Amino acid sequence: xxxxxxxxxxxxLMNRPVRRPEVLAxxxxxxxxxxxxxxxxxxxxxxxxxGYPRVRSNxxxxxxxxxxxxxxxxxxxVDALSFARRHPHLPLGIRxxxxxxxxxxxNDGGLVIDLRRLNxxxxxxxxxxxxxxxxxARWKEVAAALRPYGWALGSGDYGxxxxxxxxxxxxxxxxxxxxxxxxxxxxxxxxxxADGSIVRAGQDEHPDLFWAVRGAGANFGIVxxxxxxxxxxxxxxxxxxALDAADPAGFLLRFGxxxxxxxxxxxxxxxxxxxxxxxxxxxxxxxxxxxxxxxxVVEQLRPFAAISALxxxxxxxxxxxxxxxxxxxxxxxxxxxxxxRSAFVREITPAFAAAAERLxxxxxxxxxxxxxxxxxxxxxxxxxxxxxxxxAGFQLTAMGIDAxxxxxxxxxxxxxxxxLYLSFETDTRPQRLADAFPPPTLDRLRELKRRYDPDNVFxxxxxxxxxxxxxxxxxx
Ligand SMILES: Cc1cc2nc3c(=O)[nH]c(=O)nc-3n(C[C@H](O)[C@H](O)[C@H](O)COP(=O)(O)OP(=O)(O)OC[C@H]3O[C@@H](n4cnc5c(N)ncnc54)[C@H](O)[C@@H]3O)c2cc1C
Numbered sequence: 001x002x003x004x005x006x007x008x009x010x011x012x013l014m015n016r017p018v019r020r021p022e023v024l025a026x027x028x029x030x031x032x033x034x035x036x037x038x039x040x041x042x043x044x045x046x047x048x049x050x051g052y053p054r055v056r057s058n059x060x061x062x063x064x065x066x067x068x069x070x071x072x073x074x075x076x077x078v079d080a081l082s083f084a085r086r087h088p089h090l091p092l093g094i095r096x097x098x099x100x101x102x103x104x105x106x107n108d109g110g111l112v113i114d115l116r117r118l119n120x121x122x123x124x125x126x127x128x129x130x131x132x133x134x135x136x137a138r139w140k141e142v143a144a145a146l147r148p149y150g151w152a153l154g155s156g157d158y159g160x161x162x163x164x165x166x167x168x169x170x171x172x173x174x175x176x177x178x179x180x181x182x183x184x185x186x187x188x189x190x191x192x193x194a195d196g197s198i199v200r201a202g203q204d205e206h207p208d209l210f211w212a213v214r215g216a217g218a219n220f221g222i223v224x225x226x227x228x229x230x231x232x233x234x235x236x237x238x239x240x241x242a243l244d245a246a247d248p249a250g251f252l253l254r255f256g257x258x259x260x261x262x263x264x265x266x267x268x269x270x271x272x273x274x275x276x277x278x279x280x281x282x283x284x285x286x287x288x289x290x291x292x293x294x295x296x297v298v299e300q301l302r303p304f305a306a307i308s309a310l311x312x313x314x315x316x317x318x319x320x321x322x323x324x325x326x327x328x329x330x331x332x333x334x335x336x337x338x339x340x341r342s343a344f345v346r347e348i349t350p351a352f353a354a355a356a357e358r359l360x361x362x363x364x365x366x367x368x369x370x371x372x373x374x375x376x377x378x379x380x381x382x383x384x385x386x387x388x389x390x391x392a393g394f395q396l397t398a399m400g401i402d403a404x405x406x407x408x409x410x411x412x413x414x415x416x417x418x419x420l421y422l423s424f425e426t427d428t429r430p431q432r433l434a435d436a437f438p439p440p441t442l443d444r445l446r447e448l449k450r451r452y453d454p455d456n457v458f459x460x461x462x463x464x465x466x467x468x469x470x471x472x473x474x475x476x
Contacts, residue, residue, distance in 0.1 A: 016041045023048030028066030028109045030090060036067075037079045043070040054331040055114060056106065058098040059160070062335040063106025065093065072117045074224045077192050080113045081222060085194075085457060087111060093460050094222055096135040097162015098332045101340050102425050103218055103461035105165070115164055118224060121145040129230045130187065135164030135223055143321035152233035152320040154179050157269060157286065157371075160327030165461075167226050168217025169423045170387050172395055174288035174323070175233070177267040177375030183214040183387060184380055185228040191221035194453040198224075212448050215386030216437065218461035219445070220452050237289035237297030238323045241304060242312040245272060245283035248360050249353040251308055255285065255370070256348025258303040260393055264375035265290040266300045272368045274360055282311060292317055339403045341410045342424035343417035343435075344373075344392035355413040359398060364409055367399035388441050389419045397424040422462045436462060 016038060026048035027033055036044060045051045045068045055068045069080040084092050091110030098105060098114075106112060119136035129151055133142055140159025146152055154175030155166055171182020179185075188202030189210065199221075201210040212220050245251045251272075259268045268287035275281045285304050289297045294317060301315065345352055348370075359365050374393050382388040389395075396417075400406040407427065420435035437445060442464070449456075450466040459465070 019046070019048065030109075031066045031087060031111070032083075033067065035086070036083060039076050039079050040069050040071065040083065043072065044068065045070065053333075055112075057332050057334045058095070058100055058106050059332045060099070060101060060334045060338040061104070061106055062337075063093075063112075064108050065106055065112045066090070066109045068112045068114050070114050070117060074118075074190070074192065074198060077113065077115070077118075077222055077224055078196050078198065081192055081194075081457075082196055084111050084113065085196075085455075088455070088457075091460070092457065094164070094218065094458065095162075096164025097138055097160065097166075099158070099161040100165050100461065101338055102169075102422050103165055105460065107460075113222065115222070115224075123149070124227065129232070131228055131230055133163050133167075133226050133228060135162065135167075135226070137163045138327070139163065139166070140321070140325045140327055143324045146230055147319055147321040150232055150234070151230045153182065153185055153228055153230040155182050155324070158327055159324040163226060164223060165218075166423070167228075168213060168215075168223060170215065170421060172371050172373060172377075172421065174236075174267050174269070174286075175231070175290060175320070176371075176373055176377050177262070177264045178290040179231045179233075180376040180380065181387065182228075183385060184376070185230060186210075186214055186226060187229050188227040189213050189217075189223050190225045191217075191223045193221045194455060194457040202227075208448055209452065211384075212386050212445055212452075215388070215441075216445050216462070216464065219449055219458050219464050221458065233290065233320050235292040235317050236320050236323065237287075237291060237294075237301065237315065237317055239285070239287045239289075239297075239301050239304070239313065239315045241285040241287070241301075241310060241314075243283050243285060243305075243307055244309040244311065245281040247308075248272065248275075248281070248283075249350070249357040251283055252348055252353040252356055252370075253350060254307040255283075255304070256353070256394070258307060259370075259372040260347060260374065262303070262372075263300060265296070267375070268304060268372050270370040272360060273366060274363060280311070283308075288320075288323065338399065338426055339401060339406050340397060340399045340424050340426045341406060342398075342421050343396045343414075344389045344419040344421060345394045345396060345416060346391060346418050347393045349416070352413075352416040355416055356396075359409055359413060362405075362409055364400045364402060364405045365398045366401070367397070369397045371395040371397075383440065386437070386441055386445060388438055389421065392419060395421050395424075397421075403427075425462075430468075433462060433464065437464075
């Protein structure tokens with residue numbers, strides 16, 4: 001037992017945990033532990049505390065932060081940020097659900113502001129289906145809370161992901177082609193800016209900030225609540241198909257055709273891995289049809305089942321919340337540093353399919369996923385939000401172990417790409433910013449960054465450095 005709480009009433013340090021010397025010995029340099037405001041001291045976790053193993057890492061990334069702050073409300077978020085600003089020399093991670101791939105919501109020896117306790121889901125107006133959601137809620141919790149109303153809000157494919165990270169970057173999910181990205185449902189956000197002020201941003205208040213939050217939110221503040229207009233969603237058709245992928249390039253071409261020609265009710269994701277000796281090559285297609293009508297579901301899935309020999313199929317009609325209830329409630333124990341690359345492609349051409357097959361056969365990539373977009377995602381103009389990739393047909397993610405080998409291969413296939421979804425990218429080279437944000441978007445974001453975060457406090461995720469004048473047009 002490492003912590004003793006001193007509860008004597010005449011003690012000015014009331015509610016401040018008193019730590020034993022062996023716990024204090026694990027403190028990291030450069031952090032004013034004793035200067036922590038008492039509002040945060042009660043819940044903060046240090047390296048020697050018993051709760052530390054539960055908060056140090058993320059889902060995919062190992063970490064050893066010097067202090068994890070766990071604010072319980074917005075004033076405590078302001079206090080946490082003010083404390084962090086007294087430590088500009090340290091890395092600062094903003095954490096909601098801890099599933100960040102690009103976002104570094106853990107670090108080594110720095111500070112983490114962990115928003116897990118800001119996790120409420122409230123209905124603001126039944127008539128207009130307006131809901132307010134805290135950043136620390138997980139998407140499976142959101143789906144479960146909306147289900148009794150017959151509503152849903154598309155997020156991604158995994159219910160464990162947090163609202164804060166996904167809803168500030170995009171949100172490509174199984175309802176995207178029918179209902180758009182998660183950010184397309186945002187009507188307003190409340191955020192704590194770098195100077196500690198609390199602002200509401202929406203179409204009529206701070207519209208420039210509202211534009212930036214929808215795609216590049218991590219650079220502009222800590223979002224403490226999101227207001228979304230959600231959709232009426234009936235039960236949905238949900239299919240998991242295992243198909244023969246002995247000819248990866250041919251498979252990709254046929255998948256690309258089926259996904260691009262599908263009505264917008266259907267959104268399909270494809271998962272492939274490297275061929276393994278002695279085992280049949282299998283591709284998994286996961287597809288959602290936004291309809292409860294079995295005839296519509298079967299009709300729209302038929303082209304996917306016909307791509308190649310079908311080894312296994314499971315098709316159900318189920319509530320959206322059941323499909324997205326696919327993640328455990330466990331703490332995160334990620335280790336090391338993920339190696340993930342991300343891109344958009346307009347269509348699956350024979351040249352792209354051949355390049356993708358080379359990637360898969362290289363032995364460098366162990367996870368290869370294509371998410372189909374288009375449909376309602378493309379109804380929004382590219383400059384309407386800071387997510388400009390409205391014309392893409394597919395989003396590609398590839399994960400590997402060796403960053404150098406991955407980069408070499410990725411650079412060879414780059415000619416087929418048209419942009420990058422920042423949520424799945426771990427390459428921190430500044431050129432990647434130019435892939436995520438084309439020049440007009442990046443110029444506008446940099447101008448806003450200079451206005452709202454001139455000291456670059458928020459820099460843990462695809463940082464737009466306000467002090468850099470380099471035009472990425474020149475270095476891309
Ligand atoms: C298993 C898995 C499946 C995924 N599937 C999908 C998918 O289908 N579709 C999709 O679009 N994405 C998907 N993602 C990517 C995911 O959306 C991002 O990684 C997202 O950032 C995770 O959000 P989080 O809150 O859980 O992560 P965190 O690690 O808590 O945060 C990630 C970053 O987001 C920023 N951030 C977090 N909270 C806030 C806040 N309140 N205010 C401002 N900035 C904040 C910070 O920069 C932080 O470093 C997936 C990721 C994983 C690991």
